[in-house]
Structure formats: structure tokens, C-alpha cells
Amino acid sequence: MKDVDGVISVQDIDLVMSEGLGMRYAFIGPMETIHLNAPEGLEDYLSRYREGMKRVLSSFGPVPEFSGEEAKSINQEMCDLIPSDQDHLSARRQRRDHLLMGLARLKK
Template structure:
């Protein structure tokens, strides 16, 4: 799983920790903020960081869905600000979403993309900011419909997870939804749309409202999930370890 052209010992030798922020920022050309997902905490970090770095230093946040126009609202030079959102667990899942502030310079996006590529990540460029970015908008759509299907008694928690892990996820690990359509019709994407457009629209128009993710349904779904995987640290830690090992194997397979 080692990335880059340096050995593990060489990479570890480049890491340092500091109690003094000014020392930590000395010589930096790219600053990645990774504090908890609370907008005032992130704003405070960037206000302090900006006062200790030069104008050419890129300021980047790891936020998963907070808009860059909100996070960087108190930064003086917003042209060098960008979101670099990694996916959990980031060492095994290479994707990084790059989301610009409305004032972000194209060169900042290019430099960040090149940096993430150089360290072994798989960056994607969003052309403008949008609530939830791309990954979480797709993920939340899947979660919402999965929740509705379980809540409405159509399928069990165990089986809806199998729909993803043994169905959609098998191909989505290697190709995305657009390529899936392109390959699933004899003559490509346009052919797919001709064949399945009306069916897709019929099903999509039948989707229910956004779930509340609370109340009786949440209690029932949580109970069913905990019967499969108890929510104590021993069981959760074991499943996370299994997840990471499988993701490691998949990452190696995809090289």
C-alpha cells in the first residue's frame, strides 16, 4: 500500500509535530485543515493560519460538505482557498474531491490536483461549489432510497446492504454509473437512454420524500442493524478492521 517513490522510513522521516503553529507552518506551500466538522472552528483555524503564511500558500479544508464560500468567508485572500475532501478511510480509498471557492484561481486547482496525484490520491475537480459536493450527494441518494425501502417493508437491512455489496458495488468499484450505462446497451449510452429512459423516469417519479432518519423507523432499522453487528466497540472495531483489509486488497487489485 506504500505510495510515492520514497521508502516508508524516508516518508516517516519527513513527518514532524509541533505545539507552536508558527513553527508548523514554516516553509509550507500547502496547508490542509482537518479539524472537526464545525464551521466556526474551521473559520478560526484559517484566520490564524492566514496570518502566519505568505500570499502564495494554498489554504485547503478537508470538510465533507460545508461550502467553501462559508468556510473561507473570513479569509482575506480567498483566491488561494480550496476544499480537498478525502474519503474515509483515506489511506485505502484514493478519491479526493476538489471544490473551489467562487474566487479560487485556476492555478490553485491545478496545483492541488497535481499534488494529490503525486501523493497517490485520485482527485476529481468540481467546477463549482454545491451543498454536499459530489460524493455525498450520490451517497445520500443511495442511503435515502435504501432507508425508504427498509422503512416501507420492501426489503431487510441485511438484504439492502447485499444489493450494494454483491450487486451495484461489484461494478461500481471499477466503473461509474455513466460508464455502466454506456456498457449496458449494445450501442452505448445513447442506445441505453433510448431503451430505458421511460422506465428510469417512471421509477424515479415514484421515489418517496426525504426521510426524517428518526422516530420509530430509525429505532427499528437500528435494532435490525445491531442484530447483525452489535454496536459495542469490540464488534465495531472488528468490522472496521475487516473493512480496511478488504479495501486494501481491492486497492491492490485496482493498481
């Protein structure tokens, strides 16, 4: 169902959060979610979605560039927490997916 402006309804926003991102946030935060959702980690995510994020955020005030030193700093901080080598990322993704499946079963 769409809202008055034809974008997304309140019901759909709640559905996205309660059945999607919200479930992940029970186990991991938004930065780890981003880091695990791109094949090569956070830096890859930023290079793929930088322009879209800037478009969405532009209505909120000054928008970070998500590139250059800002991106390097954010990526380094994330990699200090969760190394971006493929074995480590794969293990973290498997853990996330296992926990999400368990949570989905509990919600039923």
C-alpha cells in the first residue's frame, strides 16, 4: 500500500523494519549489517550505494560524501571490529543468518 505521495505506506515501513532490518538489529547494528551485506564489506557497499545514499540524505541537511578520507576512516573502524577477509565475513554472515532463522521461528 502506498502513502499519499505514492512512496510507501506506514504499514509497509513497519513491515520492512519488523520483518527485515529490525530482526537483524536484534543481533548486529547497522554498520555491521552494511559490512556483511556487500561481498567485499563496507568499502564495497559505499562504492555501490554512495550516490543513492546521498540522494536520500540530501533532504536532511549536510550529507557526508561516503568517499575519500571519510570512507577510509569508516571502513577502517569497521574492519578493526570485523575483518573483511572472505573467511571471516562468510562466518559472520552464517552466524547472522542462523540467528535470523531462529528469530523468525520464534516470531511464528
